[in-house]
Each structure stands twice: as structure tokens, then as C-alpha cells.
Amino acid sequence: MAGVSLSRWTMSYFAAALVALLAAETMMVLGFGFPSAPVEAPATLVLVHVVALGWLSLLLCGALFQFVPVLVARPLHDNHLPFATLCCLLAGLVLLLCGFLQLDGTLEGDWPLLPAAGSLLALGFVLVLYNLGRTLWAGRPLPLPARFFVAGLCGVAAAASLGLIFAFVLTGLATAPPLADLAASGLPLHIVAGVGGWLTLSAMGVSYRLLAMFILAPEDRRWTSIAALWGGIGVLLLAVGGGAGAVLLNADPTPVFVAAALLAVPVLAAYGHDVIRLYAKRKRRKLETNSLMAAPALISLALAAALLLALLALGQMPRFAGAVLYLLAFGWLSGLGLSQLYKIVAFVTWLECYGPLLGRAPTPRVQDLVVESRARKWFYLYFGAVWFGTVALLAEQALVFRGLALLLLLATAGLVVEFVRTRRLADVAIGPQGQDVPHRPRLLCALVAQP
Amino acid sequence: MISRYVDLDVRPILRAGGEPFAAIMEAIGRLAPDEGLRLFANFKPTPLFAVLGARGFGNEAIEMGGGDWQVLFYPTGEADAYAPVDSNSDWPAPVRNVDGRDLDPPEPMVNILAAIEAMPTGEVLAALLGREPVFLFPELAKRGHAWRGGFDADGTTYRLLIRIGGKDAKP
Known part of the structure; x- marks a missing residue:
């Protein structure tokens, strides 16, 4: 019953993540990387890793440093370590991008950038695993959403290990045949472990608790939720473990991936059933923007699954894999991330500024820190741009896609302005009593008393 | 040796939405040195085990079916001298109740902090919540209040007791 304090560095993670998202969208507008460049081009690798590591992973890490302690009702194991972790991850990311540009000669010099980048990123993720792992360990027995995080953390460990192997093989520092085989055919494993394991399983865990909490839905433990957890772990084990086994035995891993995709269908159905039930059983009838805008993100996940199955059935999967990944990354993961950020930034800022004043002075409500009507327009524009962008990718219209990416960039920039305004208390009406706060929040870190 | 158990x-208190903690502590306080307490509740009163353990009571919990529990508390003669003062003292019956089960966060915290600011030192507030109020605890500690709490056996209701502290550190 020690209680939980605010995570000191979560806002820094969010800020770095949003900068990465804006950078990635700017690249898409300028035609840097896929779909203007081929999938395997170094420019595409840059774009993909700015999205997956810079935006989604930093967002998720920042959120988990705040959210895991709340879930297990224990303080974060170390509230200082996330800053050093962020430095490792950011330095690793920058080196990684430079390493990719080195591959096609955009950057000259023969420094071993990729192995250095891989090592820094691996160190960063080890620190994340250590800090969250110790926190989760202290909080056993774990509630269901926390079990999704454990599975997600296993996913990031697998994705980072594979990335490290790629980096060492690509630069000729590792030559052992099994590692070379993994580097040659292991890209789908890296993607499934990262996007499916780390990002999607963690996002499912977040949604089980955050949705239920903010729409006042019952959090009863249902067999469908347990099936979604273990089924998700099964899909991950089959795709990554089975896929790696096939690669190492020089067999074709495609049947394993198809089997994993088919197994993912009932898993997503169980999860979808739970989410629909949460919305249907909620006590809060009028939805706030964060819960309302989680819906198009969840719909994007369902659409991406349907698209994947349709493409597999039509034998068109490798050709249009980019469209599926785009819908997953921007519709599902980014959409859910942005919609929950909208609430988390307001909630955390409110708690930091007004928590000490509660009961002693008039304080605004959390809702008073945001202007919902303004943010909703940006969310509509965002999801519209993502969905039409996916259609443009399926129609192979790169120029149309770039135009839609500009709308995406505009919508994201609009939301970032809203987040900064929230953090700055710019929309809080100053009442007749002045409603002064003991301290104005800092944009990038929370001022919290350390235990 | 235990000569007899007081029932x-x-x-009935729990079914009426009340907080039985004060009644239990009162009964414990009236026990003779060779007496134990036989408690009947409609959930396993886990939080009580630690509180009474610190006062030197062992326990034996038996599930009676239908969600009901019978727990025998008996003196072991090993009261924990290092237990916080709060768990060794009887708290008075709550004078205020807050039901935050149907409120979304952070409304329960807002209501509880608003309520306790108006209460004098030593009084107790009882709250029913849907979750463990992890962000409330640091604020209670800062303001010098003591608290006890725990989930019901079915995990849906968190029962919290807050006793207003005397060393309220106003900024």
C-alpha cells in the first residue's frame, strides 16, 4: 500500500516519441523511403525504424514506466534509470539511422555504426526489461493486463536480439552460418516479434485496463481474455520460434507464418469480443475523446487482420505487406497511442499540478485541461488520412499516398499542439480565486518527490 | 489454551454496505487473555490477518461455502513490538462514507481529499472503491493521515479506511 508516484521521465519519452512521429510523417510526405523507395532500400529501413523505435517503442516505454506501477500497485523499481535508458535508446536510434544510410553510401566512412547502434539499443532495452521486470516481479500475482506486458517484453527481447544479429552479420563482424541464415531470411521474424509481440501485445494489455478504467466497465476475468493472452503468446512462439527453427533447418518458413496468421484470427476475435463487451457494459454512457478515438484504432486492427487474410488467400501478401504494416502501425498502434496520450498527458499533468491542492483550494477537473472539440477534429483527419492512405498503398499510388501523408502530418501536428497546450495548462480558465498552482509543470519531466 | 471463542x-454489516472494522476491533479489545474470536464474513478478510497478526493474533480461515468464511483468531502471545502504532490502536467507527465505485478516476480521489479536509484529527472516513487508489496514498502520507485498505475476496471492491492525522503538513 505504498502508493505510486508520477514517473519522472515519462513526458520526455512522449516528447521524443512525438518528434520521431512528426519526422517519419515528414519523410513520407517528401517521398523518402517506402512506398516511393523499394521495401528493402536503406531509406525504407530508416523510415520504418523511426516509426517502430523512435515513435512507438519510446511511447510504449514512457507509458509503461507510469502504467506498470499503477497496475501492480507498487512503485517503479528505479525512477531515475529511465533517463539513462532514454539516452541509450536515442543514441542507439541515431547511430542505427546513420548505419542504414552508410549501407547505400549516403554516409561515407567505414565505422561499425550498425553494431554500435545495435549494442546501444540492446543495452537500452535491457534497462527497460530490468526496471519493469523488477517492478512486475515485486507485484506478483500479476493482474491480466500486466501479463500481456510480460509477453510484450519477451517480444521486444526477441526483436532486439534479432536486430543485433542482423547488425553484426551485415557488417561482417559475425560469420557463423546459423547467424548468417537468420540475417538472410529472418526479417519477418524481427517484424512479427516487434510489431506483433512487443507493440501489439502490450497495446492489448494497456487497452484492457485503460478502456475499462475510463469508461467504467467491469474488469471481470473472462476466459476470452485469458484465451487472448495465451493465444497471443502462442502466435508469437509459433511465428518467431517456429520461423527461426525453419530458417535454421534451411526449410521454407512460409507455412509456419501462414499457420501463425490463422491462429491469430481466433485470438483477435477473442480480444475483439472483450473490447466490444467493455464498451457495451460500460456505466459511463457519454464517451470522452480518448475512449471514443480508441474505437477507430481498434477497427484498424480488425481491418488489418482481414486485409492480411485476404492477401494471403489471394497470394498477394509479400507485394502488399507494406499496406498491412502501415495500417497496423498508423491505424492501430499509433491511433491507440495518440488517443490514450490525449488522456494520459492531461491526467498526469493534472495530478502533478493539482494533486497537492485537492480539497484545499478550488481546482479544475482533468477535463478542464483539454478542449475536446478541437482535438476531435484532428483525430477525424488523422484516421481518415490513415485509411485512405492504406487504400492508396493497395492501389500503388505513391503520389496520392504522399498527399494523404501530408494530411496525416497536419493532423498529428494539430494533436501535438494540443498535448503541449495541455501540459502548459494553456486551456485552464483562471478562476476568480486565481486558481494558482504550486508550480507550473515542466514540459519534459515531472517534478515529483522521490521516495 | 483458548477457553472459548466469542462469535x-x-x-449483516457488510451486506448493508457498512464497514465492520470498528466492530471487529471492539470485539478484539473485549477479549479476555484466554479467549479467541470466531468471525463470520462474506469474504476472506485478508487485510485483517496482518492487522491482527501485529496485535499478536494467529488465524485459521475456513471457507463455509456460498462465499462465506469463518475465521478463528486466537492469541499467540507474540505481538509485534515494531508494528506501526496505527495497527495497534483501535480506530473509531467511521463518521463519513464515500462511495467511489461508480466514479471514473480521479473523481474518487477528489471526493475523498475534499471530505477529509473538513474532518477533525482522529476521525475516520470509510470509502468503497473500484480500484486500489495508488495515487491517493502518497497524498495521504504527505498530509499526515493514516490508512488501511484491501480488496474484497471477489476483487471488485476496495475498502479503504482513512484516519485523520494530527501532524497535517499544510504547505
Whole structure:
């Protein structure tokens, strides 16, 4: 019953993540990387890793440093370590991008950038695993959403290990045949472990608790939720473990991936059933923007699954894999991330500024820190741009896609302005009593008393 | 040796949405040195085990079916001298109740902090919540209040007791 304090560095993670998202969208507008460049081009690798590591992973890490302690009702194991972790991850990311540009000669010099980048990123993720792992360990027995995080953390460990192997093989520092085989055919494993394991399983865990909490839905433990957890772990084990086994035995891993995709269908159905039930059983009838805008993100996940199955059935999967990944990354993961950020930034800022004043002075409500009507327009524009962008990718219209990416960039920039305004208390009406706060929040870190 | 067990059935209090903690502590306080308490509740009163353990009571919990529990508390003669003062003292019955089960966060915290600011030192507030109020605890500690709490056996209701502290550190 020690209680939980605010995570000191979560806002820094969010800020770095949003900068990465804006950078990635700017690249898409300028035609840097896929779909203007081929999938395997170094420019595409840059774009993909700015999205997956810079935006989604930093967002998720920042959120988990705040959210895991709340879930297990224990303080974060170390509230200082996330800053050093962020430095490792950011330095690793920058080196990684430079390493990719080195591959096609955009950057000259023969420094071993990729192995250095891989090592820094691996160190960063080890620190994340250590800090969250110790926190989760202290909080056993774990509630269901926390079990999704454990599975997600296993996913990031697998994705980072594979990335490290790629980096060492690509630069000729590792030559052992099994590692070379993994580097040659292991890209789908890296993607499934990262996007499916780390990002999607963690996002499912977040949604089980955050949705239920903010729409006042019952959090009863249902067999469908347990099936979604273990089924998700099964899909991950089959795709990554089975896929790696096939690669190492020089067999074709495609049947394993198809089997994993088919197994993912009932898993997503169980999860979808739970989410629909949460919305249907909620006590809060009028939805706030964060819960309302989680819906198009969840719909994007369902659409991406349907698209994947349709493409597999039509034998068109490798050709249009980019469209599926785009819908997953921007519709599902980014959409859910942005919609929950909208609430988390307001909630955390409110708690930091007004928590000490509660009961002693008039304080605004959390809702008073945001202007919902303004943010909703940006969310509509965002999801519209993502969905039409996916259609443009399926129609192979790169120029149309770039135009839609500009709308995406505009919508994201609009939301970032809203987040900064929230953090700055710019929309809080100053009442007749002045409603002064003991301290104005800092944009990038929370001022919290350390235990 | 335990000569006899005094029966206390708190199920009617719980069913009425009340907080039985004060009644239990009162019964414990009236026990003779060779007496134990036989408690009947409609959930396993886990938080109580630690509180009474610190006062030198062992326990034996038996599930009676239908969600009901019978727990025998008996003196072991090993009161924990290092237990916080709060768990060794009887708290008075709550004078205020807050039901935050149907409120979304952070409304329960807002209501509880608003309520306790108006209460004098030593009084107790009882709250029913849907979750463990992890962000409330640091604020209670800062303001010098003491608290006890725990989930019901079915995990849906968190029962919290807050006793207003005397060393309220106003900024």
C-alpha cells in the first residue's frame, strides 16, 4: 500500500516519441523511403525504424514506466534509470539511422555504426526489461493486463536480439552460418516479434485496463481474455520460434507464418469480443475523446487482420505487406497511442499540478485541461488520412499516398499542439480565486518527490 | 489454551454496505487473555490477518461455502513490538462514507481529499472503491493521515479506511 508516484521521465519519452512521429510523417510526405523507395532500400529501413523505435517503442516505454506501477500497485523499481535508458535508446536510434544510410553510401566512412547502434539499443532495452521486470516481479500475482506486458517484453527481447544479429552479420563482424541464415531470411521474424509481440501485445494489455478504467466497465476475468493472452503468446512462439527453427533447418518458413496468421484470427476475435463487451457494459454512457478515438484504432486492427487474410488467400501478401504494416502501425498502434496520450498527458499533468491542492483550494477537473472539440477534429483527419492512405498503398499510388501523408502530418501536428497546450495548462480558465498552482509543470519531466 | 471463542457475525454489516472494522476491533479489545474470536464474513478478510497478526493474533480461515468464511483468531502471545502504532490502536467507527465505485478516476480521489479536509484529527472516513487508489496514498502520507485498505475476496471492491492525522503538513 505504498502508493505510486508520477514517473519522472515519462513526458520526455512522449516528447521524443512525438518528434520521431512528426519526422517519419515528414519523410513520407517528401517521398523518402517506402512506398516511393523499394521495401528493402536503406531509406525504407530508416523510415520504418523511426516509426517502430523512435515513435512507438519510446511511447510504449514512457507509458509503461507510469502504467506498470499503477497496475501492480507498487512503485517503479528505479525512477531515475529511465533517463539513462532514454539516452541509450536515442543514441542507439541515431547511430542505427546513420548505419542504414552508410549501407547505400549516403554516409561515407567505414565505422561499425550498425553494431554500435545495435549494442546501444540492446543495452537500452535491457534497462527497460530490468526496471519493469523488477517492478512486475515485486507485484506478483500479476493482474491480466500486466501479463500481456510480460509477453510484450519477451517480444521486444526477441526483436532486439534479432536486430543485433542482423547488425553484426551485415557488417561482417559475425560469420557463423546459423547467424548468417537468420540475417538472410529472418526479417519477418524481427517484424512479427516487434510489431506483433512487443507493440501489439502490450497495446492489448494497456487497452484492457485503460478502456475499462475510463469508461467504467467491469474488469471481470473472462476466459476470452485469458484465451487472448495465451493465444497471443502462442502466435508469437509459433511465428518467431517456429520461423527461426525453419530458417535454421534451411526449410521454407512460409507455412509456419501462414499457420501463425490463422491462429491469430481466433485470438483477435477473442480480444475483439472483450473490447466490444467493455464498451457495451460500460456505466459511463457519454464517451470522452480518448475512449471514443480508441474505437477507430481498434477497427484498424480488425481491418488489418482481414486485409492480411485476404492477401494471403489471394497470394498477394509479400507485394502488399507494406499496406498491412502501415495500417497496423498508423491505424492501430499509433491511433491507440495518440488517443490514450490525449488522456494520459492531461491526467498526469493534472495530478502533478493539482494533486497537492485537492480539497484545499478550488481546482479544475482533468477535463478542464483539454478542449475536446478541437482535438476531435484532428483525430477525424488523422484516421481518415490513415485509411485512405492504406487504400492508396493497395492501389500503388505513391503520389496520392504522399498527399494523404501530408494530411496525416497536419493532423498529428494539430494533436501535438494540443498535448503541449495541455501540459502548459494553456486551456485552464483562471478562476476568480486565481486558481494558482504550486508550480507550473515542466514540459519534459515531472517534478515529483522521490521516495 | 483458548477457553472459548466469542462469535462475531459481520455479514449483516457488510451486506448493508457498512464497514465492520470498528466492530471487529471492539470485539478484539473485549477479549479476555484466554479467549479467541470466531468471525463470520462474506469474504476472506485478508487485510485483517496482518492487522491482527501485529496485535499478536494467529488465524485459521475456513471457507463455509456460498462465499462465506469463518475465521478463528486466537492469541499467540507474540505481538509485534515494531508494528506501526496505527495497527495497534483501535480506530473509531467511521463518521463519513464515500462511495467511489461508480466514479471514473480521479473523481474518487477528489471526493475523498475534499471530505477529509473538513474532518477533525482522529476521525475516520470509510470509502468503497473500484480500484486500489495508488495515487491517493502518497497524498495521504504527505498530509499526515493514516490508512488501511484491501480488496474484497471477489476483487471488485476496495475498502479503504482513512484516519485523520494530527501532524497535517499544510504547505
